[in-house]
Amino acid sequence: MTRVISTVHCDADAASSSLTGSALKGVRSVVAAPENEMKRWRRIFEANAKVVIDGEKYLDPDSFVNAIAPKIDSTKIGRAQFAILFRVADSSKRGLVSWDDFTVFETLLKRPDADYWIAFQYFDVDSSGTITYDEFKNVFLANVGPSAIPFDFDCDWVKLYLGRKNGTHVLGYNEFTQLMKGLQGERLRQAFKYLDKDQDGFIRPEEFKQIILEIAGHKLSDAVIERLPTLCTLTPSGRISYSEVVAFQNVIREMDMVERILREATAKSKDGRIDQSDFLNHSAAISRYALFTPMEASIIFHFAGRGSREKRLALLDFAQLLDPQWRSPHEILEVNEVRPKASFLQGVLKSAYSFVQGGIAGAFGATIVYPIDMGKMQNQRSTVVGQMLYKNSIDCAQKIFRNEGLVGFYRGLGPQLIGVAPEKAIKLTVNDLIRGRAMDPETGRIKLGWELIAGGMAGGCQVIFTNPLEIVKIRLQIQGEAAKLEGAVKNGAAHIVRQLGVLGLYKGASACLLRDIPFSAIYFTAYSHLKKDVFHEGYNGKQLSFLETLGAAGIAGMPAAYLTTPADVVKTRLQVEARQGQTHYKGLTDAFVKINKEEGFKALFKGGPARILRSSPQFGFTLLAYEYLQKYPWQDNKLEVKTALTTPKRDEMSQIRARNALKILLDVHGDFGRRAANFSHPLVKQATPTTSPSKSA
Incomplete structure (x- = not known):
């Protein structure tokens, strides 16, 4: 709903100087502004301009603040204090900001020194381009309260900048910036001298607090x-x-x-x-x-x-x-109300959700890299007692595609996805649980030993799911090619489970433990240090990007996968059903000895590169999915130090510069802006209602 307000009568001089030289320069530069930027300014103006006079829209002080104040701010500067800037934007001193005024102000904010330039225009009352002693003094006094510590304008410091002889010395823009930079130090010196009544070089604690509140309260x-x-x-x-x-x-x-x-x-x-x-x-x-x-x-x-x-x-x-906006934990709880202690049911639901997280993340990673798993050569015997089905991993992939088509690359995926949910859930949950218990709550640090223990225990716990899963998967994978060569009938996962029985499903479990414990210990430790030491997660509040998270997770999987290949080779040989003429293994040690004796030490690392190609991207995508899924609603907020240095720059640079301009003015006195409602600009008369609004207002 629009409303019409009365016009504001101004001095003739103020009206004639509604656009100063600097403002006109700003208008000319608007013409050169990118079209998309002008459109953005227009959208902001139209969305906030609620005052309509003779068909034209204007911003009043409240709507102007809504248009230029940052939406998210890590300082204690109140939105109402942004009304200070309205006096700069309202170049005609009529109490309204037109579209032309707004574009001039936005262009002004594009200057790299916009903060000092705005402060200069605020003190340059007569828009002359210079600041006199009287202007500086009058604007200063108009924005401080009567209880403020007095400032001596006849001091040597002010005279060095402005002089007093004949009142002719004035400050240009560059001189003004230096004055403002040193003003707080002079105010502090004068305030201490004023409060040190007996001149013994000391003041009382409450007097020190008074000084700091006046010149830096908004920063603490x-x-x-x-x-x-x-x-x-x-x-x-x-x-x-x-x-x-x-x-x-x-x-x-x-x-x-x-x-x-x-x-x-x-x-x-x-x-x-x-x-x-x-x-x-x-x-x-x-x-x-x-x-x-x-x-x-x-x-x-x-x-x-x-x-x-x-x-x-x-x-x-x-x-x-x-x-500056820091609050103690009990204050935050008082504002947000104390959260009730989690019930047993909530704990169960949270645990269940963790399993869902692990299942989705694991299934995502397993599906993406499952075809690579078919290219492993670990079960192929390189001695005369076995059959040489494949020359290498590429030959293996070609033959699978030729004989079984694309479906062959996903043979055994069903059991893999069924088993991967509890496997990944327990692995990721156990690692997070132990790391959380061993982590210093204030620094977020964990000792290397505990990192290895957390990863190792996570890998050990998952074997209860991984061993049955993998023995079924391996037998499903190898029977596809064997069936083509031997004319055998392919059996499903249910047949294999019945054939093996409960104990048979854990055949090769010792080798599985030997593989999974060191794998997880290496992997999770490497992943953590890659994120922190290489990609600098948390440094100055940094959050890793999609590619950085994927890179850290993928790289961590490379050494973990290759170094544990011997255990994986032995596990595969123990779990597969040996065909006629192939070597049979009695156990873990026997398998190691016979493989080394019959095929050489290199055979223990057979399929190592393929394992890297599979495990690295699989765990990369798994951890990537887990990182994003982990942000559930009831997750405890991590203790972090978030400041202006770490807060994402969601606001436009112009809004940041507007806020910085306020900081310069607030360094003069903390009451700047709070007294704006009572401060009448020296060149503006009080508004008087008129019978009919005019466009010239």
Whole structure:
């Protein structure tokens, strides 16, 4: 529903300068903007413009904020504070933003220095392209409350930038950016001097908190703000020195660099934890000069360690310092309501779902690579006692296709899919369960020994399903070609199961254990380290892509498959039904000895390349499917440190620059924007209703 508002009368000078030189330059550059970008701007404008005057749409302050504010923000800047930027976009100072105004503003946001440029335009009240002493002072005072710590505009620092002689010195854009960069430091110096009444070089803890809230409150979490007074515990005096105040401000100003150092140092640490020495050493290693002093490092570890500066800290310990929106776990539970403890039925359903996950993932991987499995040569005897059916894997595939067609490549797939669900479910579940129990909950690290144990136990547990599955699969596979040569009748899986019996289904189980335990131990350990050390999963919040996950899972399967080939060869020989004239094996050791004696050591690695070609992509696709299926609704959220450095850039770059412009203004005083409703622009008169709206409004 549209509405019509009254016009706003402005000074004649303001009306005549509705488009400044910089704005006109912006309009001209709009013409060169890509057509798709103009269409996107138009869609945003049309979706939010609710004010209609004489058939033309306009944005009021609320709808303007909806149009330009980031949808997802990791800072504490409120959406209402984006109304500050409305004063820049409303170049005609009429209380409305037209389509032309909006395109000029969006073009402005495309500048690489848009944050400083917007701040400059906000202080440049008369749109002259320069900022005078009076403009700087008036805009500053209009945006701070009466209870704010006073700022001395007659100080030497201001005079160095703006001067006072004849009031002729003004700031151009470049000079203004330097003034803004150093303003917070001067405000901090003046605030400390103002509060240090007896001039002994110390202030009380509550006074320190007042200073920080005014100039950096929007950059700190509530938990850190509450603990600001505890900075006094770093020294025996019980009060806070100027050095400590400056050191704290430097930490906040360089928070992005602090976070990068913490993430890199904890990632390289063996236990995922660091102390102050580790922090300073890594800081020195990545820069030409020391970035942080020992006092600054002490402050970082003081607030992260909640007063205990001696212990080694994990990245999660620094979360409340790095993330302005950080809340303690009990606060999150209070907001989202405490979740009831999972019932027995929920536990059963969760376990059942895990089996479904494993089944789907396993079936997916097995189906894709099953034809490769037919190319294995492990059962072919290379001595005179056997028949040489195939020259190599390619010859094997050609003969299967010629004699049995495409169906031959999928012979035995049914039992494989029936058995693969519990097999993969128990394998993946056991590995995850043991790793979860052995993992440090704060660092997410697990010792190498426990990684091998978790993988090995997972491989051992799956044998209860894999052994019967594979003995049926192997016999189904080999009977197809043999039937063609010998004229034998092919039997189904049910016949083979009845023929073998329960005990027969576990023939060769010792070899199966010998294969699956080391395979899983090698595979899961390699997969974990490939994701973390090669593809850098979790580094600065990185999530692996489809190809990276598939690559890590596939590469991990190569050494695991080849190194366990001898056990797989022996298992296959023990499980297959030997034909007349072929060697019979009494057991695991006998098979190893006879294969080595009759066919040579190389025979133990027969089919190794084909095993790599099968196992590598199979487990690659299986783990890929499992990774995606694992994101079930009741999955416990992993403890992660998510900040502006790790949050995906879902917002447009223009919205990010708009937010950064607000940060520059909020560094002047935390009340910027909150007082916007009470702040009348110096060149704009109060709105007065008119009897009829006009287009010229």
